[in-house]
Amino acid sequence: MLIGEVARHSGVSPRMLRHYDALGLVRPTGRTVGGYREYSAEDVRRIFHVESLRSLGLSLKQIGRALENPSFTPSALVGDLIRWTEDRLARERELLGRLRAIDASAPAGWQDVLRIVELMQGLNSASPARRLQTVLARPEGVSVPVGLLADAVLAESDPNVAGALRWALARSGGDGVAALAAGVHAEDVDIRRRAVLALAGMSEVPGVAAALADALGDPDPTVRGRAALALGRRGVTAAVPALVGMVVEGSSDVDAAEVLGTLSQDPGCAVRITTALVDELAAPAADSATRIRLTQALVELPVTSVLEVLRQLAHDDDPAVALVASAWVGVLDERSAEDRGDEDS
Template sequence: MLIGDVARHSGVSTRMLRHYDALGLVRPTGRTVGGYREYSAEDVRRIFHVESLRFLGLPLKQIGRALEDPAFTPSALVGDLIRCTQERLEREREVLERLRAIEASEPTGWQGVLRIVELMQGLDSTSAARRQQAVLAQPEGVSVPAELLAEALLAESDPNVAGALCWALARSGGDGMVTLAAGARSKDVDVRRRAVSAIAGMSEAPGATAVLADALGDPDPTVRRHAALALGRRGKTAAVPTLVGMVVEGLNDVDAAEVLVTLSRDPGCADRIMTALVDELTAHTADSAVRIRLTQALAELRGTAAQEVLRQLAHDDDRAVAIVASAFIGVLEERSPTSRGDGKS
């Protein structure tokens, strides 16, 4: 069968058949009197074998070895092809995501596209300083895809770069919430921490409060603390137990106490906070440091009920607690109108 006939029957172009011949992959068995390539049935069968391996993605250089080397096992070949295909698909997925990010920014000109590409390149840098600069250097008026920032944040291990990304996300108006909400449910605790921390700074983002409320039940204490502080600042009383626990543990206890003071402006919540603090005082009779922190938190609360508890603590068996409580009572009495002589006689 001549080369033209083989091309018509196999679907392989004459140019590719000549290339196979040059590489030694499929050499025609014979030649005509005029010097034309003449393929046997076995040659045509080998052409189909080559095409099948090409279809699987095997490079031409390896196809000859696969067909001729008895030691070249199919399992090894298929395993290599799977790995190569996975790597190629991953690269293509990254390109697709970048294109979608650019499309989401609705660029009005090539200058906007180039700005976003510059940001992407900066975020791909191995230098944390370069990544941070790429985020902070974005000029005013350039629309940066929030989802791109959110994805970069969830993968960012450097705290300074993560802080810059949080800042940029807060400016974006909350459009990255879908990605961050998914990050808050990640199995990776570091991803959850970054996601909840970012959401905490996006006070106006739709759905942020619901995600933070779910985070109060997270098994990781850092995630719970981020969520409690953010919810407490939003006036959500569900954060009270976690905030009180932060005072007990001495982790972000000053911030937690400040949020509890804000929440206590609601009379109903004030009673709940007071009860929780007093219960913890009772539960930690042997831990002086914990009881001092609880006493300090009580001193920040307004109202006669808190002052009454402080007066009782001024006679506490723990001398350190008693001294702290007495000091706060003195400060509170100095602040009262009657002690300053402001009352009318």
């Protein structure tokens, strides 16, 4: 089979076939009387082998080594190809992110493009000081793509830089909520923690509450706790179970108890919270320290809801719990007497 016919059947150009011949990769078995290359069926099969390996990303040099060495094992090379491909995809995703950030900024000219590129370089600097300066020293009137800020928030590990980024993102409005909401579902727990912390600082921006609610079931107590505190401070009663759980676990339990106290201003919610705390007090697995925290959390609720419960706890079999409850009963009785005196006067 002559080179033109091989090219038609294989889809490999005559020029590339000559290149394969020059490299010794696929040499035609014979020559015609006129000196033209003549390929055998085995030569054509080897061409298809070469093309198959090229489709996997192997270089021609690697292909030659693979085909000539009978003891060659492909596993190591395939492993290398996987790593190279993953690296290339990561670089391309990074490039795509940069291009989208530039596009989102709606540049009016190349000066705007260069300004965004400079901003991205600053945010990606290995120096925390430079990253911080990039956020704080932004010229007035220069807008920063919100998606770029959100991505930087999710990636930032330095607490000072992270705080500045969250501040900048909060000032930008609600456009960053979608990126942060995606961060709530990230596999990396650090990204989820950063996402929830940033969302918690975005006040009443639409979509924030829904994103935080998704984090209430997170397996990480820090993620779950930050979401519960932020939602509870917004009056979202769905956070009650997570807040009670924080008291039980001793994770920011003082803050959780204070938020429960705020939520309990609603009488219906006060009953729900009181019941939840009392149920945890009666749980067989609750140790002395846990029951003391639960007792102290009860004190944050309206006196009318918890005074009788505390009086019962003042006679608890656990002396430490009884002591704490007795002390608070005295304080609350005195407070109630003062309130009645004020009403009478």
